[in-house]
Amino acid sequence: MRQESKNLSELSERVLKGDRSAISKAISAIENRDEGSDNLLKRLFPHTGHAFIIGITGPPGTGKSSLVDRLAKIYRSNGSKVAILAVDPTSPVSGGAILGDRVRMLEHSLDPGVYIRSMASRGDEGGLSRAARNAIRVMDAAGNDIILAETVGIGQAEVEIVQVADLVIVVLMPELGDEIQAVKAGLMEIGDIFAVNKSDLPGSDKVIYNLESILSSKEEWGQSSIKVSAKTGEGLEDLVALIEKYRKIFGSSEAAKKRKLVNLSNELVRNVSFVLSQRAEESLRAGRELQGVVSKVANRELDPESATKILMEAVSNEANSHKHASTTRRSTRRRS
Amino acid sequence: MRQESKNLSELSERVLKGDRSAISKAISAIENRDEGSDNLLKRLFPHTGHAFIIGITGPPGTGKSSLVDRLAKIYRSNGSKVAILAVDPTSPVSGGAILGDRVRMLEHSLDPGVYIRSMASRGDEGGLSRAARNAIRVMDAAGNDIILAETVGIGQAEVEIVQVADLVIVVLMPELGDEIQAVKAGLMEIGDIFAVNKSDLPGSDKVIYNLESILSSKEEWGQSSIKVSAKTGEGLEDLVALIEKYRKIFGSSEAAKKRKLVNLSNELVRNVSFVLSQRAEESLRAGRELQGVVSKVANRELDPESATKILMEAVSNEANSHKHASTTRRSTRRRS
Numbered sequence: 153m154r155q156e157s158k159n160l161s162e163l164s165e166r167v168l169k170g171d172r173s174a175i176s177k178a179i180s181a182i183e184n185r186d187e188g189s190d191n192l193l194k195r196l197f198p199h200t201g202h203a204f205i206i207g208i209t210g211p212p213g214t215g216k217s218s219l220v221d222r223l224a225k226i227y228r229s230n231g232s233k234v235a236i237l238a239v240d241p242t243s244p245v246s247g248g249a250i251l252g253d254r255v256r257m258l259e260h261s262l263d264p265g266v267y268i269r270s271m272a273s274r275g276d277e278g279g280l281s282r283a284a285r286n287a288i289r290v291m292d293a294a295g296n297d298i299i300l301a302e303t304v305g306i307g308q309a310e311v312e313i314v315q316v317a318d319l320v321i322v323v324l325m326p327e328l329g330d331e332i333q334a335v336k337a338g339l340m341e342i343g344d345i346f347a348v349n350k351s352d353l354p355g356s357d358k359v360i361y362n363l364e365s366i367l368s369s370k371e372e373w374g375q376s377s378i379k380v381s382a383k384t385g386e387g388l389e390d391l392v393a394l395i396e397k398y399r400k401i402f403g404s405s406e407a408a409k410k411r412k413l414v415n416l417s418n419e420l421v422r423n424v425s426f427v428l429s430q431r432a433e434e435s436l437r438a439g440r441e442l443q444g445v446v447s448k449v450a451n452r453e454l455d456p457e458s459a460t461k462i463l464m465e466a467v468s469n470e471a472n473s474h475k476h477a478s479t480t481r482r483s484t485r486r487r488s
Numbered sequence: 489m490r491q492e493s494k495n496l497s498e499l500s501e502r503v504l505k506g507d508r509s510a511i512s513k514a515i516s517a518i519e520n521r522d523e524g525s526d527n528l529l530k531r532l533f534p535h536t537g538h539a540f541i542i543g544i545t546g547p548p549g550t551g552k553s554s555l556v557d558r559l560a561k562i563y564r565s566n567g568s569k570v571a572i573l574a575v576d577p578t579s580p581v582s583g584g585a586i587l588g589d590r591v592r593m594l595e596h597s598l599d600p601g602v603y604i605r606s607m608a609s610r611g612d613e614g615g616l617s618r619a620a621r622n623a624i625r626v627m628d629a630a631g632n633d634i635i636l637a638e639t640v641g642i643g644q645a646e647v648e649i650v651q652v653a654d655l656v657i658v659v660l661m662p663e664l665g666d667e668i669q670a671v672k673a674g675l676m677e678i679g680d681i682f683a684v685n686k687s688d689l690p691g692s693d694k695v696i697y698n699l700e701s702i703l704s705s706k707e708e709w710g711q712s713s714i715k716v717s718a719k720t721g722e723g724l725e726d727l728v729a730l731i732e733k734y735r736k737i738f739g740s741s742e743a744a745k746k747r748k749l750v751n752l753s754n755e756l757v758r759n760v761s762f763v764l765s766q767r768a769e770e771s772l773r774a775g776r777e778l779q780g781v782v783s784k785v786a787n788r789e790l791d792p793e794s795a796t797k798i799l800m801e802a803v804s805n806e807a808n809s810h811k812h813a814s815t816t817r818r819s820t821r822r823r824s
Binding site: 413 | 526529530533534536537547548621622625748749752753755756757759760761762763764765768769772773778779781782783785786788791792793794795796799800803804807
């Protein structure tokens with residue numbers, strides 16, 4: 153225990169100095185929920201708040217990764233310390249070959265001053281969201297000026313991740329299919345800047361025109377749209393100027409403060425839900441009730457909603473007996 | 489209460505006779521969790537088990553809807569009663585315009601013998617999954633022979649929905665981008681038949697070749713792949729023949745029974761998790777603890793993981809005091 157806390161304190165010191173292998177170690181420990189990782193986060197958290205966090209999301213195939221690379225290069229050339237978190241919708245089976253490629257590609261194209269980290273969902277979206285947010289916090293504590301957090305804008309977890317950001321860029325492109333349009337619709341609420349990438353393709357002016365008409369109908373503070381091409385570089389300096397303008401005007405506003413509180417509040421509620429779900433699942437899988445109830449439903453002696461209620465009872469009785477046990481233990485200790 | 493139960497019994501009778509407006513009413517009641525909807529499901533559930541449920545999923549843009557329409561037509565021409573459930577990733581903001589269009593389009597192209605229902609996620613994925621599975625059960629109880637459940641194969645909830653199916657068809661196409669490839673990888677585990685649509689596009693033979701090499705490396709019972717074109721109709725009769733072959737061989741096997749039990753078990757566990765999460769969220773939003781904890785985290789006096797633990801305590805104390813109150817009430821009643 154003593155050894156562990158010494159290691160932790162050493163690791164957190166190294167993270168605060170920006171040591172890359174320490175950052176990687178810390179993120180892995182937090183992602184795997186290793187023993188002591190909560191304490192590590194506790195040490196690092198007071199040192200967060202320096203970085204400007206840019207969330208980048210959008211439908212699949214719109215060129216988010218290339219845009220992230222371009223932005224990283226521009227910020228690096230301005231002398232900023234930059235970190236990238238790339239979250240990919242990889243499955244447990246495929247194991248993350250695509251991620252590996254991505255990281256290799258980035259390592260070639262970027263200077264070593266950019267810290268890159270990938271994370272895959274492995275089907276556990278609640279856990280991913282939590283791990284990704286905490287990874288961003290480690291990057292922040294490590295003294296990065298700009299953190300680019302990239303996710304595919306589909307699925308609740310992915311959208312939640314970018315909501316930790318100070319600024320959200322939604323990347324779109326001309327010629328999206330119907331289903332992609334639906335995905336896009338879901339992103340209209342969370343974007344600050346809508347970057348229409350692949351501006352060399354026909355139809356990008358129309359996309360901007362449609363976006364502007366949607367955005368102008370909203371009562372909120374300025375969301376804006378811009379045409380870019382990660383391929384040719386067109387519009388990228390303008391995008392950075394827009395980001396910086398936004399950072400100056402919005403960054404210290406009351407609206408920004410309020411948004412941070414709402415996001416934090418959502419994050420904590422979601423964490424609690426996630427832990428409760430996990431505990432319930434563990435308790436059900438370990439208990440005897442589940443199998444019996446399932447076979448009754450399979451035989452149509454019991455419907456799924458009634459079965460859910462029976463299992464709810466089982467879980468809360470279980471939790472209750474634990475609660476009682478721990479209360480008793482605690483009061484005994486107090487008395488002695 | 490008496491009136492309600494009379495209405496319910498009338499509604500369930502009409503559903504069992506296949507009355508379309510009753511089916512729609514029942515699905516809406518269950519989707520909105522109206523009072524009495526649990527009892528409605530209880531009445532209908534014993535009459536399920538007749539339909540053959542085909543889940544159809546795949547990355548965005550692969551032409552799932554067209555394929556579903558084609559399959560519906562073929563099964564109709566064989567004299568089967570067919571229902572379609574289309575689940576779309578629509579946002580609360582866009583409100584489902586795309587869904588509306590889809591339903592209108594389908595109503596034109598299909599004969600009135602096909603019952604069509606759309607469902608949007610509205611950001612509430614846990615709720616969607618539950619509602620969709622129960623909607624399928626209503627369709628089943630209404631005497632449909634074939635139920636086609638279509639979802640975009642991204643996000644945990646969408647994948648869960650198709651897992652209620654007896655057979656899962658994953659729709660792919662040639663020339664998928666990198667990110668779509670990652671989505672595809674996640675679907676390799678859940679598909680029984682991989683239909684490579686848009687077979688007129690170049691590269692479809694390569695997709696089939698790659699699929700076959702992945703599938704043949706697995707130890708499991710036969711997953712298979714097939715080239716189709718929903719546009720030209722190529723391969724569709726073969727697809728139906730493959731579905732029917734699968735239905736005969738696999739339908740009554742031990743593996744199929746086992747799979748049903750695993751799916752049911754997952755569904756019930758997920759339901760319990762979902763209800764617990766909802767309750768925790770309600771209790772936290774209603775209580776005073778959350779706001780105080782959030783502002784401490786915002787001021788970096790408390791880290792998010794410690795904050796989560798404090799809120800976990802608050803929620804379980806709350807649940808516990810409810811539990812005690814209800815136990816007390818119950819025992820008082822018993823005594824009187």
